[in-house]
Amino acid sequence: MAPLRPGMTLTPRGLSAPPADHAHCTSGSLEMDEVDGFRFKRFLEDSISLAPSSVDSTIVEDDEYAALRGELESDAQDFEAESWSCNVDPQYLKTHQKEAIKRQDVIYELIQTEVHHVRTLKLLLQVHARELRTALQMEEEKMERLFPQVENLLEIHSHFLRCLKQRRHESLQPGSQRNYAIQRLADVLTAQFSGEWGDRMTECYGEFCSHHSDAVSFYKEQLQSSKRFQSVIRKISNLSIVRRLGIPECILLITQRITKYPVLVERILHNTEAGSVEQQELARALALLKERIGRVDGLVSVSERAARLRDITGRLEPKSQGRMKDGRVFRREDLAPGRRSLLHHAPVTWKATSGRLKDILAVLCSDVILLLQEKDQKYTFSTVDSKPSVISLQKLIVREVALEEKAMFLICALC
Incomplete structure (x- = not known):
């Protein structure tokens, strides 16, 4: 047969973590090591403050969401400060070595960003989805297309957040509600990224990430073609509880979340005592996490190839x-x-x-x-x-x- 010359090679899109930004806070007499540039990694969702925002005359105050507002504030309680170093008492901070402080700061960041992620999921499900379902009586098929697996993801991450906060509570110093140091975390991570919870996370993120582009495209189609849809979205955007988080922004944040865990866990591992049982268990937890992300990546690739085959079939002349x-x-x-x-x-x-x-x-x-x-x-x-x-x-x-x-x-x- 005649020769074929490949023109290009297509590689399925993978899930990869974006580069880390960093910010830092100094507390008391704590000095930052300029050699390793210790700073706190700030993810995209961290740019959205959990503190109450100022409300001007254009913002619609809706009493319907008072309960949700209280729930979000409760979730964020104890994690309003920039870092663990800034949150504990200065005298308690002085009792810790620099490496131990770095470890606690990263653990704090893990929990704080999990708070943000749960907030994003709750806003998407309990505000955006609720308003669309109530105002437009949108069919469940369309709702699932816009918000695939969001309910399951909220359950998964709410469970994870509860476990993390419980470990913080167990680590509090006697008689204090501020001072704590989490010594063991690997067991919590292992439980979340293996077994039933790990399987659910793989399945849900596989489906959510596979439908990311379709969900955003469907949202844009509805926004362009339906004035009623536009009106509801405008109403939602004026709710003070939502602030800058629209549907496309929420979808992007959720898609990115699973890729950010390895960076955090690697930093915790780096600042854990070498050769300790905790360090060994953290390494195993990190391997489990990376395996999960690989499986999600595989599910996304399969979905993308299936969609491409459907596109090719649809464009093939019937005769x-x-x-x-x-x-x-x-x-x-x-x-x-x-x-x-x-x-x-x-x-x-x-x-x-x-x-x-x-x-x-x-x-x-x-x-x-x-x-x-x-x-x-x-x-x-x-x-x-x-x-x-x-x-x-x-x-x-x-x-x-x-x-x-x-x-x-x-x-x-x-x-």
Whole structure:
């Protein structure tokens, strides 16, 4: 068969943590180490203060959300300060070594950002979703498209936050509500990222992150096409409890959250006594966490490939047919969901016997390769030198082309 030249390689989008920003606070006589630049990592959600905001005349005060406001303030209690160093008594702070202070600061940051994350989930579910459901009687199918797995994610992270705050409570010094030092945290992390809770987190984030783009696109479509939708969104944006968190912003924050845990846990691990049992258990917890993120990444990749195959199928001309070497006909119906899965797709150049080059799309499925050509944003099966446009992966031989880098022969026999 004539050689194919790969034009590009597509790599499924992965979940990766954004670069860390840092801020810092000094308390009492504590000095910061300029060599390692100890600062507190500030995530995107941290920029949204939990303190009460000033309200001008354009803000709608809604008594309906007084209970939720109180709930959010209760969640944030004991975590309003910038850091653990700024929160405990100065005299208590002086009883700790620099490494121990760094460890407690990072643990505090983990809990504080978890407070922020739970707040985001509650606002999305108990304000945005509630208003849309009440005002528009929006169908559950559309609600699920906008807010996939949000209820389950709120349950998962509320449980995690309760466990973290309980460990803080258990670590309080006798007679104090401010002074504490958490010595053991690995067991809480391990319980959250393994077993039933870990499985639920993988499943829920896999679905939520897979539908991230679709949810934002659907939101924009509704905003452009429905004046009633616009009116409800305008009302929500004027609620003082919401502030700057619209639906797209909430979705982005939720999508990013799971990728931020490894950085925090690595910093806790770095500031834990070397060779201690806690350090060893933290290392195992970190490995569990990274494994979870890898699984979520895999689920997102599978979902993206399935969506791309549906797109290719939808753009394939209904009457276009491809032929295999044994004479069998391949139709658009043969790409129906469940019949085969997409492994990879990329533009390639097909070199005809005459030397003419033709740009085509190579679609690698679980059992065949499809060679398609595009015209007016539609696909048809490619025809070059009467060669088959559908190639079975059974008995397929791939050979390099001498003196031509990134070129190959596809040699197929009758099956």
